[in-house]
Amino acid sequence: MSGPTGDDQVMPQPALRLAQLKPSPIRILSEGAPPSAIPLGLGEPTWDMPRAALKALKETSGPCPYGPNFGLTELRDAVAHFHHATRDEVLITCGSEGALFSLFLAFLNPGDEVLVPNPYFPAYTSLAHMAGAEAAFYPLDAEDRFRLKAAPLIAALEANANIKAVVVNSPSNPTGGATTPEELRRIAEACRARGVMLISDEVYLDLHFGTRPPSLRDVSDYGLVITSVSKGWGSPGLRVGWILGDPAYLGPARTVHGYAVTGAAHPAQRAALALLEDSEAIFQAARREIRVRWEALEAALKLYLGQAAAPPDGAFYHWMALPEAALPDPWGFCVRLRDEGGVVLVPGSTFGPQGNLFARLSFAAFPEQITEGVKRLAPFWKA
Ligand SMILES: Cc1ncc(COP(=O)(O)O)c(C=O)c1O
Missing domain, CATH: 3.90.1150.10 (Aspartate Aminotransferase, domain 1)
Structure with missing residues (x-):
C-alpha cells in the first residue's frame, strides 16, 4: 500500500x-x-422510547460523572427490587452484550468451551472466540418449535469436560421458543452439580404472547441472569443492561467491564432507572x-x-x-x-x-x- x-x-x-x-x-x-x-x-x-426515559434524559442536569464501576446505586437498587434480589447481586453493564463480554473474558481460558444453543444469537460464539475459548452446541427441540429442553443440554454437558459455561436464552433469538420452569430447573441443577457457570440471557422475557416464560431466578438461586432495557423496555440505544447473581462472579466481571468501558453512560443509567420504576x-x-x-x-x-x-x-x-x-x-x-x-x-x-x-x-x-x-x-x- x-x-x-x-x-x-x-x-x-x-x-x-x-x-x-x-x-x-x-x-x-x-x-x-x-x-x-x-x-x-x-x-x-x-x-x-417510553416517555419516562425521555423525561429523565431531558431533566438531566449538573455534572455528568463517570459514576461507580458497578453502576449507579439507585439503579442497582431498582434492578435488585425488580428481581427480588439485593444490590450486591447487581452489576450494571453496557447492554447484555457488555454483560456477556465481561463474564466470558473474566471466566474463560484458552481451551475452555461455552455450551450455547443451536440455533443461537451470534454474539455467543463470537464473544467466546474473543475470550480465546471455543463454542460447543446443544440443539433446541426442532420437533417442538425450537423450545429449550434440558435433556440435550445435559447430554452435551456430560459428553464434554471442557465446558466451563452454559448459555440459555428463553425466549430465543432467533426462534422465539421459550422453556418451562421444570426444564430450566433441571438445567440449573445440572450446572450447579458440575460447577459450571450458567448464564440465562433473558432480554426477551417480558415480550411474550401467552404467559410469561420463567426466569432462572424463579426456579433456582444458581447461575446468572443477564438482561437489558433494549427489548421489553424498548430502549436499545441507551445501552444499559445488567448481570444479576452471585457477587463472586460480579467482581471479576466488573474488572473487565470497568477497563473496557468504565461503565454505562450516566444519563442513560438515569433513564434506565425511570424505565425500571414504570416497568409494568x-x-x-x-x-x-x-x-x-x-x-x-x-x-x-x-x-x-x-x-x-x-x-x-x-x-x-x-x-x-x-x-x-x-x-x-x-x-x-x-x-x-x-x-x-x-x-x-x-x-x-x-x-x-x-x-x-x-x-x-x-x-x-x-x-x-x-x-x-x-x-x-x-x-x-x-x-
Ligand atoms: C438474545 C440476545 N441477547 C443479547 C442481545 C444484546 O442486546 P443488548 O446488548 O442490547 O442488551 C440481543 C440483541 O439482539 C439478543 O437478541
Whole structure:
C-alpha cells in the first residue's frame, strides 16, 4: 500500500483473536440493503422510547460523572427490587452484550468451551472466540418449535469436560421458543452439580404472547441472569443492561467491564432507572406493540403466502421455513430477496447449522412494512 508520501506502508494485521471473527452477517445484510428495501432483518423495537426515559434524559442536569464501576446505586437498587434480589447481586453493564463480554473474558481460558444453543444469537460464539475459548452446541427441540429442553443440554454437558459455561436464552433469538420452569430447573441443577457457570440471557422475557416464560431466578438461586432495557423496555440505544447473581462472579466481571468501558453512560443509567420504576406499564404497552405487529404478519402470511402461523412464545421473531428453491444457497437467496425483492430477512444459517432450512423475519418493524414485506416475499416463495 502506498501512503500519502508515496512510502510503502505495512498493512495493519488484526490480532489472532480476530481470526474467527467476522462482521455480523445481520449487519452486513442490513447495511448493504437498497434504501427502498423493507427492513425485517434487525431485531430492535420500532416503537418510541417510553416517555419516562425521555423525561429523565431531558431533566438531566449538573455534572455528568463517570459514576461507580458497578453502576449507579439507585439503579442497582431498582434492578435488585425488580428481581427480588439485593444490590450486591447487581452489576450494571453496557447492554447484555457488555454483560456477556465481561463474564466470558473474566471466566474463560484458552481451551475452555461455552455450551450455547443451536440455533443461537451470534454474539455467543463470537464473544467466546474473543475470550480465546471455543463454542460447543446443544440443539433446541426442532420437533417442538425450537423450545429449550434440558435433556440435550445435559447430554452435551456430560459428553464434554471442557465446558466451563452454559448459555440459555428463553425466549430465543432467533426462534422465539421459550422453556418451562421444570426444564430450566433441571438445567440449573445440572450446572450447579458440575460447577459450571450458567448464564440465562433473558432480554426477551417480558415480550411474550401467552404467559410469561420463567426466569432462572424463579426456579433456582444458581447461575446468572443477564438482561437489558433494549427489548421489553424498548430502549436499545441507551445501552444499559445488567448481570444479576452471585457477587463472586460480579467482581471479576466488573474488572473487565470497568477497563473496557468504565461503565454505562450516566444519563442513560438515569433513564434506565425511570424505565425500571414504570416497568409494568411499559411492558404492557410493548406487548401491545408486538401483538399489533404479529397480527399484521399473521394476516399477511395467510393472504400472500397461504400460510397459517402461530405466534412465538416470546420476542418478535418469526422463524420461517425457506422455500425449496432457497435451500442450495440460503445466503444467496436472502441477498436476492434483498436486492431484487426489496426485503431484508436473515438466513437461518447465520444462527448455526440447525437454522439452514429457515430464515428469521423480525416483526419488530412497523405493521405497514410487515404487510408490504411479506407481499414482496410472495413471488420468491411461489417460484
Ligand atoms: C438474545 C440476545 N441477547 C443479547 C442481545 C444484546 O442486546 P443488548 O446488548 O442490547 O442488551 C440481543 C440483541 O439482539 C439478543 O437478541
